[in-house]
Amino acid sequence: MEDTETMFDTEGVTKNFMFLNRKAPYGTIYAQEVLELVLISAAFEQNAAIVFMDDGVYQIVKGHDPSVSGMKNFSPTYKVVEMEKEDAEEDEDIDMVWKIIVEKESMEARGLSTDDFIINVEVLGSQELSALMAEQDVVFGG
Amino acid sequence: MKLGIMVNEGPFTHQASDTAYQFAKAAIEKGHQVMRVFFYYDGVNNANKLSEPQSDDRNLVKLWGELAKEHGVDLVVCVAASLRRGIKDDILADGFRISGLGQLIEVGLAADRTITFGD
Amino acid sequence: MLHTINKSPFDRNSLASCLRTAPDGGAILFIEDGVYATAKGTTFSGDVEGALKNQKVFVLGPDLAARGIAEDKLIDGISVVDYSGFVDLVEEFGTVQSWL
Numbered sequence A: 001m002e003d004t005e006t007m008f009d010t011e012g013v014t015k016n017f018m019f020l021n022r023k024a025p026y027g028t029i030y031a032q033e034v035l036e037l038v039l040i041s042a043a044f045e046q047n048a049a050i051v052f053m054d055d056g057v058y059q060i061v062k063g064h065d066p067s068v069s070g071m072k073n074f075s076p077t078y079k080v081v082e083m084e085k086e087d088a089e090e091d092e093d094i095d096m097v098w099k100i101i102v103e104k105e106s107m108e109a110r111g112l113s114t115d116d117f118i119i120n121v122e123v124l125g126s127q128e129l130s131a132l133m134a135e136q137d138v139v140f141g142g
Numbered sequence B: 001m002k003l004g005i006m007v008n009e010g011p012f013t014h015q016a017s018d019t020a021y022q023f024a025k026a027a028i029e030k031g032h033q034v035m036r037v038f039f040y041y042d043g044v045n046n047a048n049k050l051s052e053p054q055s056d057d058r059n060l061v062k063l064w065g066e067l068a069k070e071h072g073v074d075l076v077v078c079v080a081a082s083l084r085r086g087i088k089d090d091i092l093a094d095g096f097r098i099s100g101l102g103q104l105i106e107v108g109l110a111a112d113r114t115i116t117f118g119d
Numbered sequence C: 001m002l003h004t005i006n007k008s009p010f011d012r013n014s015l016a017s018c019l020r021t022a023p024d025g026g027a028i029l030f031i032e033d034g035v036y037a038t039a040k041g042t043t044f045s046g047d048v049e050g051a052l053k054n055q056k057v058f059v060l061g062p063d064l065a066a067r068g069i070a071e072d073k074l075i076d077g078i079s080v081v082d083y084s085g086f087v088d089l090v091e092e093f094g095t096v097q098s099w100l
Helices: A030-042 A054-060 A075-090 A104-109 A126-133 B016-029 B041-047 B060-071 B079-085 B102-110 C014-021 C032-038 C045-051 C061-066 C083-093
Strands: A016-021 A047-052 A098-103 A122-124 A138-141 B002-007 B033-039 B074-078 B096-099 B113-117 C002-005 C027-030 C056-060 C079-081 C096-099
Touching: A016 A030, A016 A054, A030 A047, A030 A075, A030 B079, A030 B102, A047 A054, A047 A126, A054 A075, A054 A098, A054 A104, A075 A098, A098 A104, A098 A126, A104 A122, A122 A126, A126 C014, A138 B113, A138 C096, B002 B016, B002 B041, B002 B102, B016 B033, B016 B041, B016 B060, B016 B113, B016 C083, B033 B041, B033 B060, B033 B102, B041 B060, B041 B074, B041 B079, B041 B096, B060 B074, B060 B096, B074 B079, B074 B102, B079 B096, B113 C083, B113 C096, C002 C014, C002 C032, C002 C083, C014 C032, C014 C045, C014 C096, C027 C032, C027 C083, C032 C045, C032 C056, C032 C061, C056 C061, C056 C083, C061 C079, C079 C083
Parallel strands: A016 A047, A016 A138, A047 A098, A098 A122, B002 B033, B002 B113, B033 B074, B074 B096, C002 C027, C002 C096, C027 C056, C056 C079
Antiparallel strands: none
């Protein structure tokens, strides 16, 4: 775990963070580095909506094997994100709520269904996603 | 208004750092507080003091450093992203410091608005 | 909400994704290569005109100037702001979503 040293007084502050993943994995580093950001946010026990939209849905499809290209497979990290979400749900001492969401239109446009994903996701149509967006305090887009 | 700014690209390939700098400068001129600029992804390259743009071009590494010095803006480069890209303390430009990704979440909590500039 | 779009609609789908999901009553600000969407008579002009029904639409003047787009070429209803105006939009419209 990286250091979480703080400088500002954020005691008792809770916000809704959205991590909007719109980029495919491997072609660029964005998908991999945003995962590090999602995981560090868990240390602050904040609400998080981790959304996969547009080519971002390709980040969580099954069967990635970048080893033949010499690249690191970071697919397993999505399982860690899923575990954090489940831990938050099960542990009564943790107030944060995490959601893992796929936008329906992006998924269907790519001929995918929830069976294709390595983690359990909630599928929201663009209108529902829009309503969720309106509830956010901070959006980290990628 | 208290602002947090995230910069995701370096000073040359994309316009992101230019836009972020102009935005930060305008915000400060209007009396707002830029609490922290957090550099992530290739954005950490904004902190490389070895970079030498041509003399007739803008020098964002210097401009960011001057903004920090004149207005007390906290310029933080992500340690994990920096290590990958070879940005270490001995080549860190004036005004920047290296710290953890938690500093981005922290400013997101502390600021009234957090805005991302990237590609 | 304030949405910023920095990609040309001819290159990426940021504009389409933003228009599909942006909550009504917010603002869209076109910056960087996103400003190409604000000109009249392009294949995306209709989409932007449609957006004007639910959102306020702005474009960053310095990015128009850099790209040689005259303000009289803009779709009616789009307002031009400078960096100071950009800051005002962030203050007025709340959470910022950057469609990178």
